[in-house]
Amino acid sequence: MATAAEIEKQAEAREVRNRWLLSAPALIIILLAASGPLLIVLLYSFLTPGPYGDVQWKFSTEGWISVILERDIFDDTLAFASAHLTIFWRSLKLAIMATVATLIFGFPTAYFIATRSERTRDIWLFLITIPFWTNLLIRTFAVLQVIRNEGIINTALLNLGIVDQPIQMLYTDFAIMVGMVYVYLPLMVLPLYASMEKLDFRLVEAGYDLYATRWQVLRRIIFPMVRPGVVAGSILVFIPAIGAYVTPSVLGGGKNMMFANLIELQFGQGRNWPLGAALSITVMAIVMVALLVYVRNTSSSEVRHG
């Protein structure tokens, strides 16, 4: 009896070992070309910038200090780096606004798809998925062509006599926000749809039977039931939005920088790799907080429904 159990135990151990071997290549590639280097970023944020980029191997907290403060070059006093704070504020503001806007547009769209018949649903989903898998740069470029001064919006407004001069939309914060809403909308619609698809419309019917208005049904029945989808969609939009690089560089021009552009600057003209590393860790930290909020939200809602 004991030997049988032992053999079984050995077999199980072998099985687990085989499973580790089988997954090893994937884990090693991710370790070497994705996860591992993140630790090096942390290390670099505590070093001294080299004169031509890269670093000198000397401990320094200067990189972290200059994330929000700047040292006066004459008397060495510290003051808030207003340029950086403006960029942080813009990144946060635009990421939140883009998340809210995609929710406002995405919620009805997902609901629309979820309430179609089985067969047509697939086609609508397909139409949402196509932009999702086409190049983000090309989609951003498409937005640029529509909103620039000679683009179709301004041309139409001029021809209709609504404005005398083209409205400057390109190279503004507004342009960045529009671009982000445009490129990240599918990321909001897909998880929303996933939770709406399972919606039990008997509960909606019960609400109407009890004299609820459409708004009450939406707010008190549908919204609470699809909340996991809302949270998932918001996280999926917020994370790439806070770290967005392509959209602000194409639509914001040189002046309206976001986090990612500031980081890039430190590895280019700025030649301050420790500061760039510290800024990267800062973005990571913001994303981690967002993910924690997500995990806490989903686990608590599961408990409530389960």
Next chain:
Amino acid sequence: MAKRFTIRHQTGFTAIAAACFVLLYLPIAVLVAYAFNESTSVSEWGGFSLRWFVSAWNNVQVIDASIRSLKIASSAAIIATIVATMAALATTRTRAYRGLTFKYAFINQPLMVPEIVTGVALLIFFSQIKVATGYSGLGYLIAAHTAFCIPFAYLPIRARLENMDLTLERAAADLYATPWKAFRRVTLPLLWPGIIAGLMLAFVISLDDVVITEFVKSGGQDTLPTYMLGQIRRGITPEVNAISTVFLLLSVVIVTLFFFMSRKRD
């Protein structure tokens, strides 16, 4: 007569959804239309022409960047799909074992980190390796692309495996098939649609990447997207529209194939 009351209806939702679909496709339509513009200026319509497609075709930089993009995307997608298939086999159809959750989290980790941070991390790491080894070829880009493609290849393969019938493999084993034979003759054919879907996803994801490539590439290693980003920053000619149109077409073809493959599954 009053409109029939339907419980699924919500006022204004259909209008917003319709607006979303139109707004999603309108800019792309404009972009494609201007690719066929005869005029040199991007703002005026000068009649239908294919001159920008010809000009892109004759542009050595565009062709070089396209070939490089395809090389990187196919290498990265193939490697990522192979290792993701192995990882999916190792993480599905089993009782929970120690390290299983860790593996899930680790494989999906590239999805959670903003691209800019990964880009910076790889720039620092690879620049050290470049100095140490003197190698500065496409290997770095392929490694970076493979890593962020793995989770995308992994997802459809894992989904397919989880829905698969275990009894068929048991039947094979009962009929004295070796584990390898059972895998090759039973599991693999059943898994094939998932593998192809994963491969296509990985390919598209690699082909589309801008940010990580921008940070990892050495001089003269522009891929098509990074080349286009440079052109767009410098000021645009309809040539970029023409390149975009071809690129869009390619993505749509791949996504359509993917869509039908995943539909056949049910």
